[in-house]
Amino acid sequence: GAVVSQHPSWVICxxxxxxxxxxxxxxxxxxxxxxxxxxxxxxLMLMATxxxxxxxxxxxxxxxxxxxxxxxxxxxxxxxxxxxxxxxxSFYICSARGRESQPQHFGDGTRLSIL
Amino acid sequence: EDKVxxxxxxxxxxxxxxxxxxxxxxxxxxxxxxxxxQEKKAPTFLFMLTSSGIEKKSGRLSSILDKKELSSILNITxxxxxxxxxxxxxxxxxxxxxxxxxxxxxxxxxxx
Numbered sequence: 001g002a003v004v005s006q007h008p009s010w011v012i013c014x015x016x017x018x019x020x021x022x023x024x025x026x027x028x029x030x031x032x033x034x035x036x037x038x039x040x041x042x043x044l045m046l047m048a049t050x051x052x053x054x055x056x057x058x059x060x061x062x063x064x065x066x067x068x069x070x071x072x073x074x075x076x077x078x079x080x081x082x083x084x085x086x087x088x089x090s091f092y093i094c095s096a097r098g099r100e101s102q103p104q105h106f107g108d109g110t111r112l113s114i115l
Numbered sequence: 116e117d118k119v120x121x122x123x124x125x126x127x128x129x130x131x132x133x134x135x136x137x138x139x140x141x142x143x144x145x146x147x148x149x150x151x152x153q154e155k156k157a158p159t160f161l162f163m164l165t166s167s168g169i170e171k172k173s174g175r176l177s178s179i180l181d182k183k184e185l186s187s188i189l190n191i192t193x194x195x196x197x198x199x200x201x202x203x204x205x206x207x208x209x210x211x212x213x214x215x216x217x218x219x220x221x222x223x224x225x226x227x
Contacts, residue, residue: 044158
């Protein structure tokens with residue numbers, strides 16, 4: 001149980017393109033989903049917290065107009081990197097949490113490369 | 116500010132050795148401490164600890180939380196090459212909306 005699916009796993013695109021990443025909880029309802037970013041040889045940095053049906057809460061320094069998050073249902077959250085530039089290249093990971101006492105489970109991550 | 120510190124940052128051992136990874140934390144209104152294993156992709160869940168002194172065990176891995184010392188250890192006995200990974204410790208505070216604050220991780224390499 002507690003499977004989180006993230007898609008796509010790898011994206012290469014040109015500068016200026018917008019990229020959408022999907023995160024789905026497959027066998028549980030995720031009241032809260034999280035988006036993290038990880039640079040090489042570094043730990044995970046929280047970008048935003050997303051609750052179903054409400055606006056995402058962004059961490060300090062994360063541009064909300066750049067990283068659009070939508071959490072329209074209890075099983076799906078999306079992160080759209082708008083007008084991506086090479087400095088947005090990174091490993092983006094989502095996680096989802098069900099009930100209060102349950103841990104976060106992570107998707108497999110999306111490796112984004114902007115040329 | 117919440118803080119999670121892991122040690123050592125990296126470790127190389129031989130197959131069959133036992134290793135102990137450390138995690139210390141400072142967090143406002145502690146809720147839980149979690150251990151994850153990260154190989155090439157995203158982290159996979161190992162343990163969630165909320166109560167002090169109660170050991171959690173899964174096969175050759177075990178973990179325990181010490182709330183008085185604000186720390187946790189992750190033990191791996193009879194290590195195998197498949198245990199090579201980065202082990203991440205994360206802490207959840209009651210005030211953080213369930214968001215996790217991660218340490219930098221311990222990179223473990225088990226050699227044959």
